Amino acid sequence: MKRLIEIIRRDLRLALRQGSDSVMVVTFFVLTVILFPFGIGPEANILERVSPGVLWVTALLASMLSLDRLFQADYEDGSLELLALTPTALEILVIGKVAAHWLTTGLPLMIAAPVLAVLLHMNGDGFVALLVTMLLGTPTLSLIGAMGAALVLGARRGGVLLSLLVLPLYIPVLIFGVGAIDSAVQGLDYSAQLLLLGGILLAALPLAPLAAAAALRQALE
C-alpha cells in the first residue's frame, strides 16, 4: 500500500513538474465540444438532445490523448525496468499509474464536463447523472487504456494503434454512460445503467492491471 502511494505521488509530481498534460487534455475536451455548436448549428433543442453523447464521446477521446505517455516515457528512459526490479508487484505499479492517470485526466474532465453541459443547454436533471457516470466511467477508461498502453510499448506507430485497440473496448462504458444521462434528462430511473457502469468498473479493476502487467513483462523481456 505504501509503495502504491509512492508510485502515485511520483507520477503526480512528474505530471505537475512537467506540466501541460492535464491542461492539454482539458483544453482538447473543451475545444472539441465547442466545435459541435459550429458543426450542427446553435439550436438549443438539438444541442440539448445530443449533449450527453457529445460530452461522453469527447471525454473518451480526450482521456485517450495522454494514454500513450503512460508507460512510454518510463520505458524509454529505463525507469520502467528499475520499477519492475523493485519488490513491488507490477500489478501494483499499474494500479498506481492508472490512479495517477485518472487524477490528472479523468478528474479534470469530470470537473470541466458540467460547465460544458451548460454551454450545450443540457437539461438541469442531467447534471447529477453526468457527474456520477463520469465518476464511475472514467476510471474504467483509464484502466482499459493502461492495458492498451502497455500492449503497444515498443510497437511501430504506437499512438494510432492504441486508439484502434482501446476504442472498441470503450464502447460499453459509452453506451451505459450516455444511457444513464438520457434517462435522467427524461426524468426516468437510471440506477440500472449506473449499476452496470459500476459492474464494469469492478470487473476492470482487477482484470485490466493483470493484463497490463502481463503486457509490461512481455515488453521488458
Add this chain to the structure above:
Amino acid sequence: MLGLSTPSGFIKVSKLVSPWLWTACVLLIGAGLYFALFVSPADYQQGQTVRIMYIHVPSAWLGMFGYSVMALASAAGLVWKNPLADLVAKASAPIGASFTFLCLATGSLWGKPMWGTWWAWDARLTSMLILLFLYFGYIALQNAFDDPGRGARAAAILALAGFVNVPVIKFSVDWWKTLHQPASLMKMSGPALHPSMLTPLLLMVSGFTCFFVAVLIVRVRTEILAAKIRALRLSEIHAAQGSGVAG
C-alpha cells in the same frame, strides 16, 4: 496429443487430415446448398429471402468460433509458451474476421427487404461490428512489432481481453429485445426451426466449420514453412558472415 503440439508433428498430422476435411467440406456444403436452395420451403412471411439465412447463420457462428479459437490458442500460447498455439491464433484471425464481415454483409442484404433498412443500431449488430474491430486491432497489433514473437504475445493478451465480447454477442438478443430475432437454434427447449429448414442449416454450419478448419490448417502450415525459410536464410547469412570474417 498425437504429437500435435510441435510444428513438425502438426505438419505430419495435417497431411493426413486435410484431404478428408476438404472432402467433407465440399460434400456438406454441396448437400447443404442443394437442400437450402431446392428442397427447403420458402418462408411464409419472408419468401425466398429466408435462404440468406443458410449463409448468414454459419458466417456468424464462424465469426464467433474463430474468435474463440483465437482466444483459446492465445491462452495456450501464453501459458505453455507453445509456438504452434501462437501460429494457430495468428492464422485464425483473418479467417474469423472475413466470416464476421460476411455475416454483417449478408445480414445487411437480408435486413433491407425484411426490416426495410440496411443497418440498425441493434445490440447484436453492434456487438458483431465491435467483434470485427477487435479482429482488426488484433491483426494490427500483431504486425506492429519488429519481433514477431513479441507481436504474438501482445496480441494474445488483447485477444483474451476482447473475449468478453463473445458471450455478449451470443446473449445480446436475449438481454436486449431489439430488432434482431432471438436465438432459435441453440435453446434450452431445442431448436425452434422446422426440420426442413434445420437440416440444410446444420449441413451448412458443419460444412462451413470444416472449411474453417481446413483453411486454418493451410494457413498454419504456411506459417510454419515461412518460419523455416526465415531460419534457413538467417543461418545462411550467418554462415556467409562467419566465413567472411574467417577469410
